[in-house]
Amino acid sequence: MIIYFLRHAEAEVRAASDFERKLTAKGKDQSRSVGKFCCEHELIPDLILTSPVCRARETAVLVNQEFSDQRELIEVPWAACGMSPESAFKELRTYDAFNSLMLVGHEPDLSTLIATTLGLDNSQALSISKASLTIIQFKKIMPGHGILEGLLPCSFTH
Secondary structure (H helix, E strand, C coil): CCCEEEECEEECCCCCCHHHHCCCCHHHHHHHEEEEEEHCCCCCCEEEECCCCCCHHHHHHHHHHCCCCCCCCECCCHHCCCCCCCHHHHHHHHCCCCEEEEEEEECCCHHHHHHHHHCCCHHHHHCCCCCCEEEEEEEECCCEEEEEEEEEEEHHHC
């Protein structure tokens, strides 16, 4: 399975709550750019999973709108802020019938999950910038079983 890990795009600094922070105009452009890049390079997942947090959900929707054949998009509560690698691996294994999926989420959760996937400890955790796409190939969805195929900052997708 290939998993495309996507950090949400740029969001408002303030809102009524952290959960409700929406994408800025720049964040919307970033999301569309990632979607276009995915289309141009045939990096289209079979399924999109997203955190239910507004900025992640908006990112997922805008990326999906760029696909000529839109994918099913599922909000998964376990991907909200505070996701642990252990819970993510458990949940991701339930989608092993798919060849590929995209997970849209947050920092520092995604960098910790990606580091664990690659067999790195937290002191070696990556820093994933907004609207960056990390591509990992799995034989088994387990810690240390991922192979890094690509790490693309948003600026690369423009």
